[in-house]
Amino acid sequence: MTRLYRMASVVSVLAVCVGVVGSTVASAAPEPQQQKAGAAHHRHHGRGDLLHASLRLESLSASQRTQIEQLVASEKAATANVRAARGQLTQAVAAGLGAGSVNEQALGPQLQAVEGAIQADEPVMRGTLEKLHAILTPAQRTELVSKIEAREARMQARMAERRDGGSAQANEGGVGPWGRALGLTDAQRAQIKANLGSAPAGDPSLRVEARVERQRVVEAFKGDRFVMSEIAPPADPRLIDEEAGRMVRLAKAAAPVLTADQRATAAAKLQQMAAHEVK
Secondary structure, X not given: OHHHHHHHHHHHHHHHHHOOOOOOOOOOOOOHHHHHHHHHHHOOOOOHHHHHHHHHOOOOOHHHHHHHHHHHHHHXXXXXXXXXXXXXXXXXXXXXXXXXXXXXXXXXXXXXXXXXXXXXXXXXXXXXXXXXXXXXXXXXXXXXXXXXXXXXXXXXXXXXXXXXXXXXXXXXXXXXXXXXXXXXXXXXXXXXXXXXXOOOOOOHXXXXXXXXXXXXXXXXXXXXXXXXXXXXXXXXXXXXHHHHHHHHHHHHHHOOOOOHHHXXXXXXXXXXXXXXXXX
């Protein structure tokens, strides 16, 4: 699931840019000052939390740290194809958005490349988690999961605060600094949402199932036995298709509504995200 959350992070950035946060497409995105580390931050969502967050455990021995750093390096090398495919799709979407027209059909090959790379990458991440489980002690695994769950709770609380209008970002329409930089009008926001409303809707049950599966993996990680094939199936191809396609549909809905300057700003943000993908 890590690759899906990375894909979703790009969708979130675009959603903030065009001012539709709070709709069905996205609800959170990094602030501009976080952009430099954006790719690294978002790849930690999902199963990747366990791997990268484990390096922050103060109880790690020198040997454990070395082994985990080697796992991180191996995982990054093995999944370069995913980052490359996702970066190419993001660049193509940015180009279409900047030109004022996003052709979903023409982007089909890039979409298929992302989906294929994610599916091919799944065994790598699943095997990496099993190796990480063997490296850590029971107490370290419990501590790691507790830290991840605490962070998740904080994130959910912040998202709920935004939805309820309790934060400055929510009071400004939920668009955040990037959305404000575009100078969107209320009419533009309404039109983008209307355009999205006419797009085929994904199956929300897939995302619910993905969240349940993710929680099952995290909880199982605390146990003495951790075999991914016994805990969770590979990512559902339908969910992969939906996550990859959402960015394209969102850009397609926004392109005819934004002004030339607004399109250039939003496209530049996506180009920056694409550049970070391959680092």
